[in-house]
Amino acid sequence: MKVFIRFLLAMSLLGILVLAISCECPQPNIESMNPSSGPGGTIVEVVYSGGGISGTVVFDGADVETRTASNLGLGNILRFTVPYNATAGNKNVQVRSQGGTTPAVAFNVTGPGAVPIPALDGFAISRADGSEITVFGANFSTLSRVFIDGTEVDRYAGNSDPIRALPFDFVDNVIICQPATNLNQGSSYNVQVTNPGGVNSNILNITVPDRVCRMEFDALENIPVPDYYVWQNNTVNTFRRTYTECGWIIELAYGDTAVVDPQAGSAFSYADLYSFWQANANEPAAGYYMHGAFVTDGPAEAPRGVMFMNTGSVPSLPAADFREGFACFWDDFAVYADRPQKYFRTTLHEAGHGFNLYHSDQSANQTVMTATNILDAGWHCYFSNVSCTHLESHSLTDVAPGGTAFGARTCH
């Protein structure tokens, strides 16, 4: 299936390339620029129309290193960093693309900027073959370079599998990369980020997890589906990051993310959830598997998430076993100002139950498995030491989805 998807992707790219070469493109035009002023080092996003399938930013008459928001290196959303040594005053910003160069838009440089020291604080591996790594931290820019064991790696603009753009809000905190050679499960590497002028970050020593779980997400139409980026406690978090840091590579696959709700407006019952799982989960032939359902209002008792077991005979899932499904309810957070954060946290938490984690595996720091009823605003997106030890070192029978029933694990 994955090979087929990549084949389709390659064909699409080829098509786009053919289109690009043969394009009689209209004159490009800058539609927006954000921000429109700032010192040297400001990261700017430019959206243009017309032109071709990609472009290069021209700043004050010179090409600057340009990144696209899309992982394909294509698209009409471009990002660049204002040169650190830019002098104060209005500078012309243009985009050169097929079909010409846009009229200039003024960017007001308020003065030169100092190159910040980048800081690394986490990572995520998104594919079992080790072909993609995301690093997290602060003070990154479009000019930052990433080195693994001293070798520079290619930067992606956004995630692959599934392909998603990196939101502009996180461009200084997240870099997605393709290592020169695939990272090996169980091996350790030194990761470092370097900003212009050789300003280096701390070295982050990482160990690539050797446990892999494929997660398939299905959702009702218009319900957000992870993986996305969430700020909490001054840290950028993703679903994959939380699990990678406790020994698991989460391979994400999207099933149907626009399931039509046949009873829209009524709350989901537990029976509805069970049928959603049975109808939409596509269990792979091998490996560890979990299914996430993202739906609307939950049952009347108002849980915000559920982990459910397979105990009946599930005709559509003959190989299904314990702890392979969970659900999160988007609308149950409607009244909260931090709805995306709570929804994200619930997703982490319910999947945690799928890995046979208990509420009693929480810690005083309000970590992922802390029961919802005792959370306050200071909760964290990481697992407690007890949870993490379970995830990364207890027997796969007790940890991995499909193993022992919830509550029946032999480890403590």
Add this chain to the structure above:
Amino acid sequence: MKNVFIITFIILLSIFTIVMAQGNIKLNITAEKTEFLLGEPVIVYVTLTNTGNEPIRVSPEVAPEKDTYVYFITDPAGSTKRFGPVYVTEPDEIKTLAKNESVGGAARIFYGGQGYYFTEPGEYKVVVRYDEADSPPLMLSILEPRDEAEREQANLILDHPEVGLFLMLEGGDELADAHAQMETLNQKYPNSLLTAYVRYAQAKNYSVPARNFVIKKPRDADYQKAIEIFDTLKDKEIQLFYKVRSVNALSACLDKTGRKDEAKKVLEEFKSTLEAKKDMRQYLIDQIDMELNKTK
């Protein structure tokens, strides 16, 4: 003299151990009855009391699905299992208990993630744990079927996990095997106690819409059908836990069909019945009151 000293020491050590283990929390577990039919849903009731001098914050939700109160079931052969629920949801409430204040509620522990827990006749022991505190054991007897008819009824439930799943989910239109067994129970044993529990779950299922993504046959709630079935349960000797749930669901169905006065009346009548059950009212009266509030 030496023996007296040793015995006294052991007793003191035991008391000390209990106090250390349970801290300021006293847990108690009980049931409406101590004898259950084979295949009958087992409902237990838990009370948590603050025995310390300082207020404590506790989760008042005792259902095992909330994964805060943990249940251990020892079967007649002496094997103990931690009860694992069919699904795990999030506890929503937190309550501060002053000295000597209690919270309590009901827990369904007959069917979970490992299937049925009371699968054979005999003596079972149930203990509930909250944090570090354990309750004294509750002893329950699962009765030997008195005849072949009772045994067949039990088998129609215990040999079929989907029936347990249906009883726990209180729904599941696509659970074909469950429906087949429940239909047999309805046809062959329409007046039996076990069938009454099944009929409760069927009525509850009819009282809400079903999405049924599996065979893509969504269904609207059938309030009239639910009301008819709930009405047949009024004189059945099902456990109060199910009586309360039946009355609440019946009231909701009556309300949805415009029979608001009747909706209120069934709740008020049942509340006065429940008031007389001094041992059980504390666990269930809140649920009736909540439903009554909705009718105002």
